[in-house]
Amino acid sequence: MIREVLRMGDPRLLQVARPVERFGTPELAGLLADLRDTMAHLNGAGLAAPQIGVSLRVVIFGVKANPRYPRAEAVPDTVLINPELEPLAADKEEDWEGCLSVPGMRGMVPRFRTLRYSGRDERGERFERTVEGFHARVVQHECDHLDGILYPMRVRDFRQFGFNEALFPGEALPPEE
Ligand code: NI
Numbered sequence: 624m625i626r627e628v629l630r631m632g633d634p635r636l637l638q639v640a641r642p643v644e645r646f647g648t649p650e651l652a653g654l655l656a657d658l659r660d661t662m663a664h665l666n667g668a669g670l671a672a673p674q675i676g677v678s679l680r681v682v683i684f685g686v687k688a689n690p691r692y693p694r695a696e697a698v699p700d701t702v703l704i705n706p707e708l709e710p711l712a713a714d715k716e717e718d719w720e721g722c723l724s725v726p727g728m729r730g731m732v733p734r735f736r737t738l739r740y741s742g743r744d745e746r747g748e749r750f751e752r753t754v755e756g757f758h759a760r761v762v763q764h765e766c767d768h769l770d771g772i773l774y775p776m777r778v779r780d781f782r783q784f785g786f787n788e789a790l791f792p793g794e795a796l797p798p799e800e
Contacts, residue, residue: 628665629673631725635673638673640673641678643704643743647746651681662683667798669684673769673771682706683703686761691795703744703762706740706769718731723799729796731778731780737756738753739754
């Protein structure tokens, strides 16, 4: 079912979400179906459960390669539950981000360039990946939602934050997260 995505200003987006304790339940399957339906409806790159008002540590993400926005590399469709992130280098790089909870805007956000993430899939199986670049950025953005952090809170230079049409007139932009 397509759910309403909460927008910045809603206090539910600022909560720290709690871990999933039981896997293989109808509740978890229903939550994941709703996240997928909602993300697909909005052509998003990722969505976290708190964005639809469910305070659990569940995110989904996935991006298909698109020549119209070459910096957004393909990211496999992923369900990540109870994630843990471990940066593999101290350096951060800045790039533009958008968020389904901050629609129509972009900001320049520093993120760790490379990291290892681990967590559970929808069956409760543990997995881990080592990633960099855009994939690493998407994971950091989504997992921030689980701690009540929206990307504008990480913008360092507010001259690089604004409305899509004003920042990038006429350009095709990568999907929001
Ligand atoms: Ni977001």
